């Protein structure tokens with residue numbers, strides 16, 4: 647646990663043994679310095695390389711929170727914990743230089759961060775602050791399949807269109823982050839938001855044929871301020 | 886005719902945002918979008934603009950391999 651100050655993250659949900667934490671990444675005096683004390687040399691270099699203060703702070707606060715959460719979960723000291731990266735950049739945890747079996751994923755947007763930690767290797771989270779975009783016309787054909795576009799076109803109110811865009815986006819990105827490829831392998835339009843979610847359900851089982859035959863669980867974590875989703879494989883047909 | 890680097894800089898200053906705020910004028914293109922803190926939704930949007938502006942096919946895999954904005958200039962010119 648961080649010294650002296652109240653932690654800027656808290657656990658707020660547990661879904662099938664996956665613990666979900668919210669991180670308050672707002673600019674609150676002194677927190678960023680506290681966070682930096684928890685980071686290792688490589689992380690400090692990354693922090694240094696971010697061009698904008700908001701990006702620096704978000705990274706530092708979320709990474710320090712992740713470190714604290716994983717240390718509790720794994721029963722190790724911060725100095726023993728380090729991170730490696732899979733081929734497309736998905737981080738994994740190591741204790742004493744050896745990879746450990748714990749699934750986790752991080753997402754941040756604006757002043758918000760989300761961290762999911764659990765025994766599932768393939769888990770992904772994504773959060774996006776809801777904001778008006780000038781380029782929805784450009785994005786929608788890239789991000790949405792034809793049937794999603796039909797759903798999107800049936801919504802007429804502009805604010806709702808923006809909300810729907812981010813709701814869809816975060817589901818797709820959570821799935822792609824779960825398998826560790828992020829936006830590098832599939833077009834977002836290839837990952838179709840399950841019909842149950844499009845109809846307003848906040849949880850469902852789903853399949854994503856372009857990825858394989860596995861069964862997934864999708865959980866919507868959105869609020870009025872941000873869209874957010876958790877995705878994890880419940881039955882891994884790839885094994 | 887403006888150079889590719891100048892056209893790309895203009896595209897960035899007019900369109901690229903972090904947290905809904907413009908990134909502004911970039912002096913040096915030897916930076917990655919992720920080190921600027923650009924989120925993936927903004928990277929995808931920017932990718933579409935680059936495709937339109939430079940008539941350049943760009944797959945998601947290309948976006949990963951092109952590490953810096955300067956590398957993108959080289960790719961467009963190449």
Ligand SMILES: CC(C)(COP(=O)(O)OP(=O)(O)OC[C@H]1O[C@@H](n2cnc3c(N)ncnc32)[C@H](O)[C@@H]1OP(=O)(O)O)[C@@H](O)C(=O)NCCC(=O)NCCS
Pocket residue numbers: 705708709734735736737751752753754755770771772773819822823824825826827828829830923924925926928929932944945948949
């Ligand atoms: C990495 C990526 C998933 C991040 O998405 P984002 O919405 O910008 O950022 P988020 O806040 O949701 O997630 C960032 C976190 O995801 C994790 N992450 C990084 N790479 C990841 C990957 N391949 N898979 C899953 N998680 C990843 C990291 O923990 C990172 O947090 P950190 O900054 O503390 O290290 C996304 O940018 C991506 O797919 N990048 C690679 C390909 C690319 O740039 N494509 C562009 C297509 S034109």
